[in-house]
Amino acid sequence: MATPKRKKLFQWDFWNFVTIAAFLLVLLFLIYPLFNIFINSFIQEGKFTLETYKDFFSLKYYYSSLTNSLIVCSLATIFAICLGLPMAYIMARFDIPFKKTIHILIILTLLSPPFIGAYSWILMLGNNGFLTRFFHGIGLNTKSIYGLHGMIWVFTIQFYPHIYLYVSGALKTIDSSLEEAAESLGSTRWEKLKTVTIPLIFPTLSTGALMVFMASFADFGTPMLMGQGIKVLPILAYEQFISEMGSNPAMASTLSMILLAVSTSILFLQRYLVSRKTFTMSSMRPPAIIKLKPFQKFLAMTYVFIVVGVSIIPQATVITTSFLKTNGPVFTSQFSLDSYREVLYRVPKAIVNTFTYASVAIAFMLIAGLLLSYVVVRRSSKLSSLLDALIMIPYVIPGTVLGISLIIAFNKPPLELTGTWIILVIAYFIRKLPYTMRSSTAILYQIDKSVEEASISLGVPPMKTFFKTTAVLMIPGVLSGAILSWVTTINELSSTIVLYAGSTATITVAIYSEVFTANFGTAAALASILSLSTIISLIIVTIISGKKGVSI
CATH class of the missing domain: 1.10.3720.10 (MetI-like)
Incomplete structure (x- = not known):
């Protein structure tokens, strides 16, 4: 057998x-x-120690870098939402022209490296930027772009497309019957947006916000170019690892672990918030495109063109100045291929x-x-x-x-x-x-x-x-x-x-x-x-x- x-x-x-x-x-x-x-992060001079973690949380030089990072990233995320949410709503719901071109320009803004944006704004609004010189020439003593406010500005302009891309996709798939039900109950357009539309798109909005925060938190080039002595975590970790005064790998590792812990915590926080505010709906009836009156269309297009126009200024500045002759660190008015x-x-x-x-x-x-x-x-x-x-x-x-x-x-x-x-x-x-x-x-x-x-x-x-x-x-x-x-x-x-x-x-x-x-x-x-x-x-x-x- x-x-x-x-x-x-x-x-x-x-x-x-x-x-x-x-x-x-x-x-x-x-x-x-x-x-x-x-x-x-626990090994210093061959011995197990918690000294680096103790130093981080007790010495202002170290913990202020975390404070600076959180301030910059939080404000950049809030401002990116303020720019990206209206942009997404206008592009997804209204009949404005040149949508494909605008969409590509917004994505181009996102895909360009942030530090190039930082470099461009320095050329314009740095201590010796051409806009800074112009403003000073007409009697306006404007503040230099260097500092935390400059980082926030660059990150906002660079990363608001994350909000736009996520939210515009969500707005196109909302079941219109839910919004129509709110209208039938007497809700104004603002009330409908606040009580129905935004709660429905909250999961995707929070994902876009997470992407903005993560990208700002991890960026190295922009804070390095614009900080002028103001440290954020990635810069401090780099300097501790590769230092002219002698590297400190234990502290660099500690800073790296704190970077990782913060970014992971933000991810879990976003997941937790989404799990509490998730709505299920059918996408069988996507919203119809609304035709705007001439003045409304003018206002919508003005907003879109201003935001997109400011977004592509860094690329335009970089390309234009690359064809200018230089005299040391200063650009002249003559065109040249010398660079x-x-x-x-x-x-x-x-x-x-x-x-x-x-x-x-x-x-x-x-x-x-x-x-x-x-x-x-x-x-x-x-x-x-x-x-x-x-x-x-x-x-x-x-x-x-x-x-x-x-x-x-x-x-x-x-x-x-x-x-x-x-x-x-x-x-x-x-x-x-x-x-x-x-x-x-x-x-x-x-x-x-x-x-x-x-x-x-x-x-x-x-x-x-x-x-x-x-x-x-x-x-x-x-x-x-x-x-x-x-x-x-x-x-x-x-x-x-x-x-x-x-x-x-x-x-x-x-x-x-x-x-x-x-x-x-x-x-x-x-x-x-x-x-x-x-x-x-x-x-x-x-x-x-x-x-x-x-x-x-």
Whole structure:
């Protein structure tokens, strides 16, 4: 009598291999570095100690950086809501012209690096800015852009598109019958907005606010350029780690852990608030576009054009000044290509490095986005949910923290990566993978399982079906996410400034260095190259998403 075959507890197949490989990579390049930085925060001169934490909470030099960070980020988030919420309502509900152009300009504002915006406003409103000189010339003693107020201004203008994008999407899907019911009960338009519309969109509004807070909290370049002695947490962590007076890795690790603790706490607070104020509704009757009277349309368009106009001033300033001749740190009124010639002569490697490293990182992101999204969506389990959660951790990790953690983890054998281009690619891959993952999973949810089942029923093996059918259908969504990740990668400064060596400097590092050495012409030329790359990438994404129905 034949004995029945014992059922295997674990079936080895390609997707299990992908899952295990993903866990190993996440553990090696994310969890292990973070664990190292956590342990390092308690070690000083080879001994376990709580001194660094005690110093942080007792010495004003340290704890004031947290206070400054919270003030800047909280006010920037509030002002971004004040700008982005009306913008989203006008764009989603009213019949105003040039909507597509305005939408692209708003996204361009978001994708441009904040420190370029900071640099542009310094050129205009700095101690020797051309608007500052103009105002002084007519007798107005305006305050310089430097300081906390300047950071708040730059972050507000830079990040209000987060609010706009999230809220406009939510406003388009609200069930209009709920608002109509409020109107039938005698509610005015303001009462309806306050009691029905805003509560309904609160989850997405809070998500946009979270993105503004996180982006402001993690940013390195803007506070470094505009602080003039005022410290925020990312700057202090960087200075403690890389200091001319001798580094203090224990304090740098402590500051990094506090950065991580604050950003994680804000994330959990947002989740808690959303869980208490979540509403379920049908999206069968989206709101109709309202036709405005001429004067109302004029007011709406005036608001939109002022906000968008101010938003694109930094890009326009950078591009214009890049073609001006310089006399030392001062721009003259003569047009010239000298800045571009100097860039190509002095820092060509930084340009090559930027696009090379970003392209290598994106190639890995494309592969990971295709494979891991399939594991998360089609082979859903507790293990795949855990993997998805781990991959999303970099959403709340400031770039400075990630950079410091990677150096602490990989600055000695057996895996010595510090100072190499590989560690930069790893940082970009880990930090930007969540964006590609979200776009990949979103497109996969839209692909009906029956497409794969039909292919398999015709005798095509499951693996071949994935690569020849599912992956092909997923490409537009994955590619859109990857291109947007590529844009944020070429504009990345926070992690790059910690990880780069002389031979691995990128455009953002070169701009940062040029600004601090008062070479404003070459800084403008380099910033223009980044802005042009961002515009081209955005056009490509718009074409892809427009043809395939993928949302940007």
